[in-house]
Amino acid sequence: xxxxxxxxxxxxxxxxxxxxxxxxxxxxxxxxxxxxxxxxxxxxxxxxxxxxxxxxxxxxxxxxxxxxxxxxxxxxxxxxxxxxxxxxxxxxxxxxxxxxxxxxxxxxxxxxxxxxxxxxxxxxxxxxxxxxxxxxxxxxxxxxxxxxxxxxxxxxxxxxxxxxxxxxxxxxxxxxxxxxxxxxxxxxxxxxxxxxxxxxxxxxxxxxxxxxxxxxxxxxxxxxxxxxxxxxxxxxxxxxxxxxxxxxxxxxxx
Amino acid sequence: xxxxxxxxxxxxxxxxxxxxxxxxxxxxxxxxxxxxxxxxxxxxxxxxxxxxxxxxxxxxxxxxxxxxxxxxxxxxxxxxxxxxxxxxxxxxxxxxxxxxxxxxxxxxxxxxxxxxxxxxxxxxxxxxxxxxxxxxxxxxxxxxxxxxxxxxxxxxxxxxxxxxxxxxxxxxxxxxxxxxxxxxxxxxxxxxxxxxxxxxxxxxxxxxxxxxxxxxxxxxxxxxxxxxxx
Numbered sequence: 001x002x003x004x005x006x007x008x009x010x011x012x013x014x015x016x017x018x019x020x021x022x023x024x025x026x027x028x029x030x031x032x033x034x035x036x037x038x039x040x041x042x043x044x045x046x047x048x049x050x051x052x053x054x055x056x057x058x059x060x061x062x063x064x065x066x067x068x069x070x071x072x073x074x075x076x077x078x079x080x081x082x083x084x085x086x087x088x089x090x091x092x093x094x095x096x097x098x099x100x101x102x103x104x105x106x107x108x109x110x111x112x113x114x115x116x117x118x119x120x121x122x123x124x125x126x127x128x129x130x131x132x133x134x135x136x137x138x139x140x141x142x143x144x145x146x147x148x149x150x151x152x153x154x155x156x157x158x159x160x161x162x163x164x165x166x167x168x169x170x171x172x173x174x175x176x177x178x179x180x181x182x183x184x185x186x187x188x189x190x191x192x193x194x195x196x197x198x199x200x201x202x203x204x205x206x207x208x209x210x211x212x213x214x215x216x217x218x219x220x221x222x223x224x225x226x227x228x229x230x231x232x233x234x235x236x237x238x239x240x241x242x243x244x245x246x247x248x249x250x251x252x253x254x
Numbered sequence: 255x256x257x258x259x260x261x262x263x264x265x266x267x268x269x270x271x272x273x274x275x276x277x278x279x280x281x282x283x284x285x286x287x288x289x290x291x292x293x294x295x296x297x298x299x300x301x302x303x304x305x306x307x308x309x310x311x312x313x314x315x316x317x318x319x320x321x322x323x324x325x326x327x328x329x330x331x332x333x334x335x336x337x338x339x340x341x342x343x344x345x346x347x348x349x350x351x352x353x354x355x356x357x358x359x360x361x362x363x364x365x366x367x368x369x370x371x372x373x374x375x376x377x378x379x380x381x382x383x384x385x386x387x388x389x390x391x392x393x394x395x396x397x398x399x400x401x402x403x404x405x406x407x408x409x410x411x412x413x414x415x416x417x418x419x420x421x422x423x424x425x426x427x428x429x430x431x432x433x434x435x436x437x438x439x440x441x442x443x444x445x446x447x448x449x450x451x452x453x454x455x456x457x458x459x460x461x462x463x464x465x466x467x468x469x470x471x472x473x474x475x476x477x478x479x480x481x482x483x484x
Contacts, residue, residue: 028336028337145347148333154309155309156392204338208337208339
């Protein structure tokens with residue numbers, strides 16, 4: 001087993017698990033497309049990082065913070081629904097990203113490239129994923145409550161806005177990690193599809209988030225193995241495997 | 255604030271997006287009272303509860319007794335069906351011990367085996383009991399109860415009010431109850447507030463005049479009058 005393969009596997013396991021975990025909240029908060037939108041927002045940042053020879057995830061993360069800030073700013077300035085604002089920021093980023101990302105790297109920026117994962121990247125993936133688990137795990141019950149009813153959550157003294165902000169930061173970190181593996185276009189699916197599959201087959205909250213984590217991990221491992229042994233691109237394969245989990249889950253739907 | 259007064263509201267005005275929702279309300283609620291809030295659809299009843307809970311911005315004065323604990327029973331929670339969650343897990347969102355959860359189930363008249371059931375699959379009557387039980391977890395002195403207007407069969411509704419009456423006595427709760435149902439007002443309420451953006455009456459139920467009611471509900475009220483007078 002080559003080091004390179006091991007590194008990508010470690011990154012995949014941590015990133016897949018954390019992505020599934022975050023995705024489980026995304027569905028209950030009815031914000032399934034946020035991950036997708038932020039994936040696009042990351043693109044110009046990735047392009048700049050490639051041009052300057054910096055870490056792609058770092059470039060992505062900086063642009064994600066900028067994107068979140070812009071959406072928040074527009075939200076205060078207009079009465080348009082957040083969805084519309086997210087839509088504007090995300091298509092603008094895609095267009096700008098397409099211009100900025102150097103052409104040889106464009107495909108890997110859009111669909112990911114697991115073959116270049118370094119030791120540093122796999123350590124960073126593990127650390128950030130654990131951090132995401134800890135931070136979001138702490139607010140998980142009250143996030144669920146806010147997903148049921150933000151009024152009820154507020155009446156229980158939960159600071160809903162602050163939690164949403166922490167959650168959004170966690171998504172931004174997740175996207176910055178995930179773009180390395182599945183690319184800007186597919187990183188949203190990395191979070192949503194495993195959670196959707198788990199929701200179909202679970203009866204309890206615990207079953208639901210554990211299922212999301214497991215489907216996320218299994219999808220990433222399978223995609224990376226398919227890349228290693230058959231040579232199919234890992235990013236799209238990860239998403240296709242998770243889609244198969246979703247289709248199978250429909251059969252067992254509870 | 256005077257002794258025994260749980261809530262004092264003075265000149266309360268609520269505007270949302272420049273639309274007047276509540277205008278110039280003043281009233282007070284004493285300990286152990288059951289205040290029903292009556293009014294037609296869109297009168298601002300739910301908005302009043304939410305304002306009292308601090309969820310809406312307002313002008314005027316809302317003063318709660320120092321240290322008083324309130325709990326809210328919302329009208330309905332449509333999104334809860336989307337989340338796979340057992341009744342036990344729903345209670346655990348509040349960090350409650352198992353024995354306390356069982357204790358509460360007991361006092362809302364449900365059996366322990368309901369803990370295993372998925373919240374989204376409960377009948378509307380069971381779900382409403384669970385919501386009331388959930389609100390009781392923090393041992394509130396005041397319950398703000400928003401009556402669901404649809405989806406609960408008459409039998410289910412009847413027993414929910416019996417339950418409220420029982421809990422009110424057991425725990426000496428003060429209850430603010432939003433309702434459409436005038437029969438509840440006569441049965442349960444110690445005081446009632448008629449609302450249609452402005453306060454149209456504020457009295458003990460016996461003194462509710464038919465004139466006040468027709469002012470509140472328009473035509474609809476004739477139906478109610480037959481039920482409750484003579």
